[in-house]
Amino acid sequence: MHELGERFDVALCFGVLHRVTDPIRLLGALVDVLAPGGEIVLETYGSHLPADASAIEVHEPRDVYARDGFVYWGFSAEGLRRLARIAGFGEVEVVDELEIDRHPRILALLRSAG
Numbered sequence: 001m002h003e004l005g006e007r008f009d010v011a012l013c014f015g016v017l018h019r020v021t022d023p024i025r026l027l028g029a030l031v032d033v034l035a036p037g038g039e040i041v042l043e044t045y046g047s048h049l050p051a052d053a054s055a056i057e058v059h060e061p062r063d064v065y066a067r068d069g070f071v072y073w074g075f076s077a078e079g080l081r082r083l084a085r086i087a088g089f090g091e092v093e094v095v096d097e098l099e100i101d102r103h104p105r106i107l108a109l110l111r112s113a114g
Contacts, residue, residue, distance in 0.1 A: 007035035018045035018073045027087030027110070034112040040089075046097055046104030047074040054078045064103060075106060084110050 013030060020026045030040050045064070047057045053076045061069035075083070081092040090113030098105050 009035050009038045012041050014043040019070045024087050031088040036114040038112045040110040042108045045074045046106045047076040049076040051077040
């Protein structure tokens with residue numbers, strides 16, 4: 001997105017973070033396109049780990065859905081916060097942790113540091 005030469009106040013990232021092999025790289029690309037004070041509205045797979053665990057579940061292909069081999073990660077709230085800070089976000093607000101189709105999900109706002 002750097003080639004667009006644009007910055008965004010708000011960007012949406014739904015259902016993608018748990019499907020990429022390098023979630024820190026994706027988060028870094030997202031923070032790079034934000035205007036100062038901008039934020040990402042993010043939805044991703046959660047975890048069955050405690051919310052304060054600084055860990056990430058690693059899924060084998062088809063663990064989550066029998067016909068879907070591209071769900072790699074399940075994030076605890078604290079694991080997501082730490083990854084986002086590593087990627088350069090200033091603040092991470094976990095808005096909700098919910099379950100959809102018996103799978104944990106996280107809805108969060110990731111705000112740029114500047």
